[in-house]
Amino acid sequence: MPPLFLPSSSSALFLLLLLLLTLQTLTSISLSQPQALRSPEKCGNFSVSFPFQLSSSSSAAAFRLSCENSSTLFLHINHQSYRIIEFFTDGLLVDFPSSPSCRQFNDLRSFPFSANQFFSISFENVIGLYDCEDSSLCKFGCETNDLFGCDGREEDETSGGDIGCCYPLSDHSAWRVGDDFSVFSRYGCRGFSSWLVPRGTNRGKRGVKLEWAIPRNSPEAICDREARTVNATAIEGSVRCVCRDGFVGDGFLHGTGCLKSCYKDGKELYGDKCKIKKHNGKKLTVLAGVLAPLFILGSLLALFCLLKRPVTSHKDQQFDISTTTTTTNSVSFRKGYNKTRLFTYRELEEATKGFQDSQKLTQGKTGTIYSGNLTNGTRVIVHKVLCENQIEFMEISSQIDHLSTVLHRNLARIIGFCMDIGYNPLVVYEYPVNGSLGDRLRLGLDWCKRVNIVAEVAGLLALLQYENYPPILHTNISSGNIFLDEDFQAKVTGFGLQRKQRIDTSMYDFAVLLLEIVTGLKQREETVTQALQKIRSGKLEEIVDPSMYFHEQPVAFREQIGLVADIATRCVLFGGDGKFGMVDAARELLQIAGNNGGGGCDKKRDGIEETFSNSKLTFCFCPFETKEDPKMSEEAYEETQESSQSPRPVPKLNERILSTLSRRSVAAHPWHDLEIGPEAPLVFNVVVEITKGSKVKYELDKKTGLIKVDRILYSSVVYPHNYGFIPRTLCEDNDPLDVLVLMQEPVLPGCFLRARAIGLMPMIDQGEKDDKIIAVCADDPEYKHFTDIKQLAPHRLQEIRRFFEDYKKNENKKVAVNDFLPSESAHEAIQYSMDLYAEYILHTLRR
Numbered sequence: 001m002p003p004l005f006l007p008s009s010s011s012a013l014f015l016l017l018l019l020l021l022t023l024q025t026l027t028s029i030s031l032s033q034p035q036a037l038r039s040p041e042k043c044g045n046f047s048v049s050f051p052f053q054l055s056s057s058s059s060a061a062a063f064r065l066s067c068e069n070s071s072t073l074f075l076h077i078n079h080q081s082y083r084i085i086e087f088f089t090d091g092l093l094v095d096f097p098s099s100p101s102c103r104q105f106n107d108l109r110s111f112p113f114s115a116n117q118f119f120s121i122s123f124e125n126v127i128g129l130y131d132c133e134d135s136s137l138c139k140f141g142c143e144t145n146d147l148f149g150c151d152g153r154e155e156d157e158t159s160g161g162d163i164g165c166c167y168p169l170s171d172h173s174a175w176r177v178g179d180d181f182s183v184f185s186r187y188g189c190r191g192f193s194s195w196l197v198p199r200g201t202n203r204g205k206r207g208v209k210l211e212w213a214i215p216r217n218s219p220e221a222i223c224d225r226e227a228r229t230v231n232a233t234a235i236e237g238s239v240r241c242v243c244r245d246g247f248v249g250d251g252f253l254h255g256t257g258c259l260k261s262c263y264k265d266g267k268e269l270y271g272d273k274c275k276i277k278k279h280n281g282k283k284l285t286v287l288a289g290v291l292a293p294l295f296i297l298g299s300l301l302a303l304f305c306l307l308k309r310p311v312t313s314h315k316d317q318q319f320d321i322s323t324t325t326t327t328t329n330s331v332s333f334r335k336g337y338n339k340t341r342l343f344t345y346r347e348l349e350e351a352t353k354g355f356q357d358s359q360k361l362t363q364g365k366t367g368t369i370y371s372g373n374l375t376n377g378t379r380v381i382v383h384k385v386l387c388e389n390q391i392e393f394m395e396i397s398s399q400i401d402h403l404s405t406v407l408h409r410n411l412a413r414i415i416g417f418c419m420d421i422g423y424n425p426l427v428v429y430e431y432p433v434n435g436s437l438g439d440r441l442r443l444g445l446d447w448c449k450r451v452n453i454v455a456e457v458a459g460l461l462a463l464l465q466y467e468n469y470p471p472i473l474h475t476n477i478s479s480g481n482i483f484l485d486e487d488f489q490a491k492v493t494g495f496g497l498q499r500k501q502r503i504d505t506s507m508y509d510f511a512v513l514l515l516e517i518v519t520g521l522k523q524r525e526e527t528v529t530q531a532l533q534k535i536r537s538g539k540l541e542e543i544v545d546p547s548m549y550f551h552e553q554p555v556a557f558r559e560q561i562g563l564v565a566d567i568a569t570r571c572v573l574f575g576g577d578g579k580f581g582m583v584d585a586a587r588e589l590l591q592i593a594g595n596n597g598g599g600g601c602d603k604k605r606d607g608i609e610e611t612f613s614n615s616k617l618t619f620c621f622c623p624f625e626t627k628e629d630p631k632m633s634e635e636a637y638e639e640t641q642e643s644s645q646s647p648r649p650v651p652k653l654n655e656r657i658l659s660t661l662s663r664r665s666v667a668a669h670p671w672h673d674l675e676i677g678p679e680a681p682l683v684f685n686v687v688v689e690i691t692k693g694s695k696v697k698y699e700l701d702k703k704t705g706l707i708k709v710d711r712i713l714y715s716s717v718v719y720p721h722n723y724g725f726i727p728r729t730l731c732e733d734n735d736p737l738d739v740l741v742l743m744q745e746p747v748l749p750g751c752f753l754r755a756r757a758i759g760l761m762p763m764i765d766q767g768e769k770d771d772k773i774i775a776v777c778a779d780d781p782e783y784k785h786f787t788d789i790k791q792l793a794p795h796r797l798q799e800i801r802r803f804f805e806d807y808k809k810n811e812n813k814k815v816a817v818n819d820f821l822p823s824e825s826a827h828e829a830i831q832y833s834m835d836l837y838a839e840y841i842l843h844t845l846r847r
Helices: 009-031 155-159 181-187 281-308 321-329 345-351 390-403 437-443 447-466 503-519 525-536 555-574 582-594 606-611 634-645 655-659 794-806 823-846
Strands: 041-043 046-048 065-068 072-077 080-087 091-094 119-121 125-130 165-168 191-196 203-206 208-212 227-231 238-243 259-264 267-270 360-364 367-373 379-385 414-419 425-430 482-484 490-492 683-690 696-700 707-712 722-726 737-742 752-761 763-765 772-777 815-817
Touching: 046 080, 125 181, 181 191, 191 208, 345 367, 345 379, 345 414, 345 425, 390 414, 390 425, 437 482, 437 503, 447 482, 447 490, 447 503, 447 555, 447 582, 503 525, 503 555, 503 582, 525 555, 555 582, 683 696, 683 737, 737 752, 737 823, 752 794, 752 823, 772 823, 794 815
Parallel strands: 737 772
Antiparallel strands: 041 046, 065 072, 072 080, 080 091, 091 208, 119 208, 125 165, 125 191, 191 203, 227 238, 259 267, 360 367, 367 379, 379 425, 414 425, 482 490, 683 722, 683 752, 696 707, 722 737, 752 772, 763 815
């Protein structure tokens, strides 16, 4: 038996220092004071939050406000004073400067504002222009908003007429970020009014919204550790801080920061008050005095047991060595070009320092990946795979065996394999010199490298899924599983290590990866939803990684960032039902990356283009590269050549591939790929199925997305108006929401138009609910002024009712129509169907 070594004086000193550190920590905890939100400065009913301030203590003079008569706030920019009407998280609503009274229209020079690095006119403003000579800038549908005058009444009621030419600044055709309102003089306009119309509403607030932000390199732009940085939408090179979910505050380090928020006993609390338990200093001191001796005794006892522990062999472990030998020998690695090695568990345990958390690189659905160093100094990646029983182990081992035969430049080389005593396989990969993609994104990575990497990853995933037999799916793709070599080429790990694999899960994970490439942040479920909402609302700039300096990027790169964000959106929405697959994503990403040769990027696309040049599929993809590897032995190379020439089944072109064969960025399926429109549920797109005056019952074929002839009506009645459906909506009958569109002319089946809901017709068709939206064409001058169904003539409503009650009578089918409901009910029904559609898509992906 080896001698027992008692702790030396240095060890005792170490334990004493550890005890003192523990006591210091406990004391600091007991003395810490609960956090609370600092009270903001007040001016009347206004609360002034950072970066705005009333005092002169802040170095950011641009955000200094003045309070007059203890009730009115003013913002001062370039010797102009703007009365503040309302604060927002990203801006503030101001009145016209030096305006003694409210006017219906103001002179184009009455708002002298020049954009700077702190403020800019927001594109959320809607402009009413007066007496314009050129009406080409007037936008239909803009005037449908409820725009209120000075006295609080709607503008039409105040003026007794139309607001004139309506133009939303978000259109960007006549006015662009950085312009003032004098640009409208080029169209011969004599005056204007301005309203803020927040997204998702149609109620305008009179005034001009200014967006604010802080220059990126300013000390005031430093965010709290619980906040994230967002780019300004209309101010180049400036940012804001936004607290993460569950925290409140202004988000800035020099402001109130971000404090934990919670509700207790119906009250909102912040900071330390949200902790479950609170201990006073006396209790902690007593607790430390009791635990300290126990800690010392426990440490000595643990050291004694460690020195007395006998060395055990693998025969004494849980898993029988005979079973291990038999199982391992059933796995063949002879076909792998890299001469896969069989490691012992002890070797990999020592390499990873006992699988310590400090060696952990990432943890996912298939297991945990560690960093390690072999005895010869080689740095490796060790994937500890989740495995519950021997049956799962055999299946996983077979997948690893198959994967080890694959030769591809973007697949991390498998060095070896091992059996854990608890039935956990260990897969050993080479460790590329530039580490993981996730770590590199945190350090900063230029756009060219980012798009090249995801193009390589998508190409590899598509090849393994479509041209490999049996297919290999990756259901845990993430930035932690992607490593980068010296040339920043992607090296993917963790393949084929999950027994139950789903394509829809793979597409969702890849969408999350694309969003991380754009934002630079590790994505969680709630942040994915927030990112998609920003993309849909046209505020992509706010989520782009600040380290990429979005506004300073070339126009081509900014467009590419938008295209990648669009691909991520389609992966989430349509990846689950097969309408957008990895082949489609790889093709589009390859095209984006291939266009970067002359745009300031190093053109290193030869490898990717070569990889995709000889595919059996018609998407410019090929199987796996077979060019000679300099590290490959002659015997292994010949063996690989023989295996690559052996016959194997060729995958058939399935419906999903055919349906997206010609798809680029245009809509392929009118139900799923056509946008509903940014103003929904008020104004939305409608796909026309049946023409006004027709007896032909056209209907959308859900499988192909084409318009088919369903039947000819049995009765002599014809459709009184154009009839169709609203895209990206879903009702309880598993169909999109139906809509009848009133307009002057018939429209060909398959066309789409903009419509505005004015009412809801509740209907029961053969005992099932089948409500119809009644709408008018938003771009038809004869109908666009209707806002509610009560404005229609009674005979028109009776005509619609009688048609739906009678058109199925000759088929012995009963239809009942109830009283028409107002536009508010229609808006609620549309919003409900939009939410149901989104919920169904996300639920399908996460099932």
